[in-house]
Amino acid sequence: MENGPYIFCDILDFKGLQKIVVNHRVDWLIHFSALLSAIGEQNVPLAVRVNIEGVHNVIELAKQYNLRIFVPSTIGAFGPDSPRNPTPNITIQRPKTIYGVSKVHAELMGEYYHHKFGLDFRCLRFPGVISSDPPGGGTTDYAVAIFHDALRHGKYQCYLKPDTRLPMMYIEDCLRSLLEFMTAPKEKLKRRVYNVTAMSFTPEELVDKLSKYVPELRVTYYPDSRQEIADSWPQVFDDSEARADWNWKPKYDLDALVDFMVKDVQENYINGNGKKK
């Protein structure tokens, strides 16, 4: 945040976005705003506006001002008809959440604008991204929340079944993949949308690793509506095309992820009295 101006803007305010692009001579647009999978199901009209109209606004701006644009997609862009283990880059996509539908829409809009207008649209389908920041309403949130609850209270109530396998990635790998992909020469890119991942694990496998740091940890399992979403998503994500085309390679496995997360949550949230420094 110290490296440049920080400006609030509603993604639905096209003119406001346009003003920022012009006044600050923006040349790359990284579009993160969205309602995630679980929260999107609770407010479908808002998810349609933020996730679909929001993408229309940024893609149109990128076209008008010749910006390079990145829009993240997700494992949630797949559904129960897709192969789940592994899920390849190109396969059937019939998601059952408004979040997934909006992300397939974003992928297709970006590919179309690239084809029709030459827009430099780039998109990575991320797995569950794990960082110490409080989670934003997704199905993979348990893998973040468990660190906060385990380190603070020694217990966690998980909303997924213990054997629910999902693809995941540590935030450092996520951000590095974004940067490497955005700076990759266009000749190397065979497509505009790539799967990326780092690992796959289940709640019980994560609990097993975390118990080494919190030996008294007690986890109970009460599946809720998020279980149905998780059951329709990839279990193992095939990112071989990203590895082959622009040399994607993750650095963090499950052991490293747990080690970094424990330190980060402890230092920045527990010792920092609930406030990230």
Ligand SMILES: NC(=O)C1=CN([C@@H]2O[C@H](COP(=O)(O)OP(=O)(O)OC[C@H]3O[C@@H](n4cnc5c(N)ncnc54)[C@H](O)[C@@H]3O)[C@@H](O)[C@H]2O)C=CC1
């Ligand atoms: N966190 C994850 O595991 C994954 C995230 N992604 C994608 O990465 C992006 C960021 O995700 P997170 O940071 O985890 O989500 P988040 O829920 O923490 O952040 C979303 C942001 O969108 C903002 N937002 C909502 N409505 C807005 C509006 N009308 N105008 C401007 N901003 C608005 C919210 O204030 C929030 O800061 C999303 O597009 C998500 O689909 C993709 C795959 C995995």
Ligand SMILES: CC(=O)[C@H](N)C(=O)O
């Ligand atoms: C994997 C995602 O896109 C997100 N974390 C969610 O669970 O909705």
